[in-house]
Amino acid sequence: MLSFLPQKPGLSLLAIFLAISISSCKAAESVVVPDTIQQPTTPTLPTKPASQLANAQATSSTKNLFAYLTDQYGRKVISGQQDDVEYVLDKTGKEPAIGAFDLIDYSPSRVQFGGSPTRTSEAMINWAKKGEGRGIISLCWHWNAPTDLINQAPDKLWWSGFYTRATTFDLAATLADKNGERYKLLLRDIDTIAVQLRKFQDADVPVLWRPLHEAPGGWFWWGAKGAGPFKELWQILYNRLTNEHQLHNLIWVYTGTDTVNPDWYPGDQYVDIVGLDIYADSAADLSTNWTSTQVRFNGKKLVTLSETGNLPSPDKIRGVGTWWSWFSVWNGADWIKKQPIEQLKAVYADPDVITRDELPNWRQP
Numbered sequence: 001m002l003s004f005l006p007q008k009p010g011l012s013l014l015a016i017f018l019a020i021s022i023s024s025c026k027a028a029e030s031v032v033v034p035d036t037i038q039q040p041t042t043p044t045l046p047t048k049p050a051s052q053l054a055n056a057q058a059t060s061s062t063k064n065l066f067a068y069l070t071d072q073y074g075r076k077v078i079s080g081q082q083d084d085v086e087y088v089l090d091k092t093g094k095e096p097a098i099g100a101f102d103l104i105d106y107s108p109s110r111v112q113f114g115g116s117p118t119r120t121s122e123a124m125i126n127w128a129k130k131g132e133g134r135g136i137i138s139l140c141w142h143w144n145a146p147t148d149l150i151n152q153a154p155d156k157l158w159w160s161g162f163y164t165r166a167t168t169f170d171l172a173a174t175l176a177d178k179n180g181e182r183y184k185l186l187l188r189d190i191d192t193i194a195v196q197l198r199k200f201q202d203a204d205v206p207v208l209w210r211p212l213h214e215a216p217g218g219w220f221w222w223g224a225k226g227a228g229p230f231k232e233l234w235q236i237l238y239n240r241l242t243n244e245h246q247l248h249n250l251i252w253v254y255t256g257t258d259t260v261n262p263d264w265y266p267g268d269q270y271v272d273i274v275g276l277d278i279y280a281d282s283a284a285d286l287s288t289n290w291t292s293t294q295v296r297f298n299g300k301k302l303v304t305l306s307e308t309g310n311l312p313s314p315d316k317i318r319g320v321g322t323w324w325s326w327f328s329v330w331n332g333a334d335w336i337k338k339q340p341i342e343q344l345k346a347v348y349a350d351p352d353v354i355t356r357d358e359l360p361n362w363r364q365p
Contacts, residue, residue: 043321044321045074046298046299046323047298048073048074049073049301050070051063051067051069053272054252054271055250057248059201059204059206059248061363062248062250064362064363064364064365065251065362067362068362069325069326074323076354077312077353078325078353078354079096079098079326079327079347080329081099081328082307082328082331082335083101083331085099087336087337088336088344088348091345092345094355094356095135097354097355097356098136098137098326098328099127100138100208100328101119101138101139102139102141103121103196104143104144106121106192106193107161107189108185108188108189108192109145109146110158110161121196121200122199124139125200132361133363134359134362134363135356136208137206138210139197139210140211141210141211142220143162143189143211144159145161145167145169146185146189147169148182150165150168151166164220164223165219167221169182175229186236190236190240191240194240194241194245197245197247198247204249204363205249207250208253210253210306211234211237212230212233212237213306214255214256214257215227215230216261216264227261227264230264234254234270252270252272252273253272254274255276255277255306255307257277258276258277258279258280259276260274260296268300272301273302273303273304274293274301274302274304275307276289276293277308278308278309279308279309279330280308280310282310285313285320286305287320287322302325303324303325304327305326305327307328307330308327308328309334311329311336311339314347314350314352
């Protein structure tokens with residue numbers, strides 16, 4: 001896979017051009033949240049939602065995983081890591097319970113230019129299935145636009161085609177012409193990813209499926225034309241994967257940015273879990289983000305820290321009551337590998353953080 005660095009507000013084009021790894025990807029997607037710590041006097045536990053998935057035909061393993069997540073909610077936080085699962089094991093002696101990976105290189109417009117996965121679907125499945133098969137998989141998809149890539153140096157090359165700045169693909173116009181070639185290409189891409197997701201279902205591996213993330217930020221093409229086209233695309237994706245491709249191993253995770261804008265929410269019938277992607281100062285306790293999300297979703301949806309640039313502090317989680325379902329630290333030198341090793345060890349040794357070796361056999365009801 002050719003390397004790239006997404007653009008973070010304020011980064012120079014030279015910095016982008018010099019980047020060499022997708023591990024730096026979050027530089028563009030991150031929204032820096034001011035460190036506004038608001039500690040409640042008495043932290044309250046979130047209300048558990050019903051452990052019922054949007055897809056009534058979900059597989060037994062998928063239902064059992066969701067029931068486990070629901071059971072742990074408000075009691076402990078499940079550890080997760082984007083891609084660098086081996087790094088965490090090497091530094092702490094423990095593995096994250098959730099391995100978070102990306103289907104980015106299966107996007108047809110990347111394959112067209114010679115892109116190939118750095119970690120294949122089969123390798124992800126093997127990670128989940130090794131040992132007693134209790135590893136949990138989370139998948140996102142940095143979806144390269146189906147067509148209309150700008151492909152110009154230094155920062156709009158084909159491998160950055162999921163960014164609004166790197167494509168002229170117009171989602172609103174595409175959805176308005178369902179007989180057009182671009183709409184056909186949109187469906188082609190979904191069908192291509194369905195082939196990969198089918199491999200997980202065939203292996204009896206449930207997936208925390210986190211597509212179309214951070215749309216309200218507008219930095220990805222699927223959010224560039226506003227909430228209406230985005231929600232329509234989410235529903236098309238849900239219906240095509242669930243009904244057309246009969247994929248029943250997906251737990252649908254809607255990811256906002258550092259908050260959830262109700263105008264962008266696809267609807268309860270299309271969402272199982274609500275996630276926040278927060279790249280805040282390491283001192284922030286994230287209580288404001290948590291509280292604003294709980295106002296709407298407490299007792300209705302699990303809430304997770306689906307991406308973060310820094311390890312959350314278990315002491316702060318306990319102290320202010322931010323009981324995320326799980327956390328997942330972004331990969332690479334700027335994120336997980338920048339965390340102090342002693343802090344990394346402490347988080348993974350904390351009794352309120354679940355690591356892979358502590359997972360029960362959640363496949364059993």
